[in-house]
Amino acid sequence: MRIGIVGVTGLVGRTFLEALPVYGFESAEVFGAASSRSVGISIPFRSGSLKVESIEVLLQRRLDIVFFSAGAGVSREWALRFVEAGAVVIDNSSAWRLEPQVPLIVPEVNPHAIGEARLIANPNCSTIQLVTVLAPLARAFGLERVVVSTYQAVSGTGQRAIAQLMAEREGQSSHPSPYPHPIDLNCLPQCDVFDEEGYTREEWKIIRESRKILELPDLAITATAVRVPVLVGHSESVNVTLQRDFTIEAVREVLAQAPGVVLQDEPDRSFYPMPRFVGGQNEVFVGRLRRDTSHPRGLNLWIVADNLRKGAATNALQIAQHIRQS
Numbered sequence: 001m002r003i004g005i006v007g008v009t010g011l012v013g014r015t016f017l018e019a020l021p022v023y024g025f026e027s028a029e030v031f032g033a034a035s036s037r038s039v040g041i042s043i044p045f046r047s048g049s050l051k052v053e054s055i056e057v058l059l060q061r062r063l064d065i066v067f068f069s070a071g072a073g074v075s076r077e078w079a080l081r082f083v084e085a086g087a088v089v090i091d092n093s094s095a096w097r098l099e100p101q102v103p104l105i106v107p108e109v110n111p112h113a114i115g116e117a118r119l120i121a122n123p124n125c126s127t128i129q130l131v132t133v134l135a136p137l138a139r140a141f142g143l144e145r146v147v148v149s150t151y152q153a154v155s156g157t158g159q160r161a162i163a164q165l166m167a168e169r170e171g172q173s174s175h176p177s178p179y180p181h182p183i184d185l186n187c188l189p190q191c192d193v194f195d196e197e198g199y200t201r202e203e204w205k206i207i208r209e210s211r212k213i214l215e216l217p218d219l220a221i222t223a224t225a226v227r228v229p230v231l232v233g234h235s236e237s238v239n240v241t242l243q244r245d246f247t248i249e250a251v252r253e254v255l256a257q258a259p260g261v262v263l264q265d266e267p268d269r270s271f272y273p274m275p276r277f278v279g280g281q282n283e284v285f286v287g288r289l290r291r292d293t294s295h296p297r298g299l300n301l302w303i304v305a306d307n308l309r310k311g312a313a314t315n316a317l318q319i320a321q322h323i324r325q326s
């Protein structure tokens with residue numbers, strides 16, 4: 001197995017390198033590319049290091065699987081060339097996610113949609129953790145409406161956002177920020193750019209990608225995406241109206257058995273998911289299960305996951321594992 005990672009020096013790229021053994025790729029030959037700024041440098045990998053190549057050199061490597069995590073522009077320009085060269089491409093960017101012929105996959109939810117595809121899109125990080133929990137609820141009770149508010153870590157914006165938060169914490173303000181306002185000691189109700197309807201691009205990603213993955217094109221779903229000064233781990237407050245009556249016990253049972261979901265719901269001892277404790281974990285954590293007392297079929301949930309793991313590298317590696325095994 002010969003694996004390539006485009007964007008190997010980035011937060012997601014390095015998370016791929018860490019997580020490869022978890023998904024059975026410990027003995028794969030691994031090659032990595034990044035921008036011209038990084039070509040020739042070595043980054044830590046396994047017990048040694050990996051030399052960063054140019055994307056042109058990577059294309060000559062006769063790879064079986066290539067993970068893209070270098071932004072939508074790079075994916076648009078290069079992904080199909082790797083497919084033509086014989087690789088299966090799993091793309092972490094937004095470039096192909098809503099293309100009807102490109103499957104958008106969360107392996108716990110819609111692995112059947114992979115089919116014979118050789119270009120597969122990995123969803124947005126906030127969407128992945130949301131649908132991993134919504135899918136078993138949809139199967140058991142049906143979904144009528146979903147309202148999600150996110151609390152997204154700065155690592156979701158890439159390594160320059162981590163540098164920005166750390167610089168602000170050290171009292172420096174000269175770092176060119178990826179955000180329109182200070183992020184430390186703050187919450188920004190803006191992830192990415194606004195459209196004319198007042199939604200951000202991130203909010204539309206959550207809405208449209210969830211509909212595609214859940215195969216519910218008319219699902220009533222709305223989102224507010226907020227950036228918070230957390231390093232790793234996206235949190236989501238989710239209000240769901242189910243189609244059928246439910247008990248909290250039945251919901252608990254469904255989620256306790258759902259693949260990739262870990263239930264942490266013991267409010268008596270303040271036990272619930274928190275971003276501080278999900279770093280490096282591959283699952284989606286859910287807690288604070290309770291009835292929405294304002295609606296007979298309303299349910300409130302709190303969902304947390306490592307945005308670099310399940311929100312990016314883990315999900316892509318699970319797709320690769322699925323392809324290898326099928």
Ligand SMILES: NC(=O)c1ccc[n+]([C@@H]2O[C@H](COP(=O)([O-])OP(=O)(O)OC[C@H]3O[C@@H](n4cnc5c(N)ncnc54)[C@H](OP(=O)(O)O)[C@@H]3O)[C@@H](O)[C@H]2O)c1
Nearest residue numbers: 007009010011012034035038069070071093156158159312
């Ligand atoms: N961070 C998350 O939580 C997350 C979650 C899901 C999806 N994603 C997606 O994954 C991608 C990477 O995110 P990230 O957080 O890892 O960003 P990042 O930390 O900023 O890393 C970006 C990577 O892309 C490389 N790159 C930039 N321009 C390039 C070019 N022209 N050619 C080749 N490589 C280039 C960079 O190389 P240099 O080091 O040389 O600059 C670096 O390796 C983005 O598409 C993002 O939307 C991120």
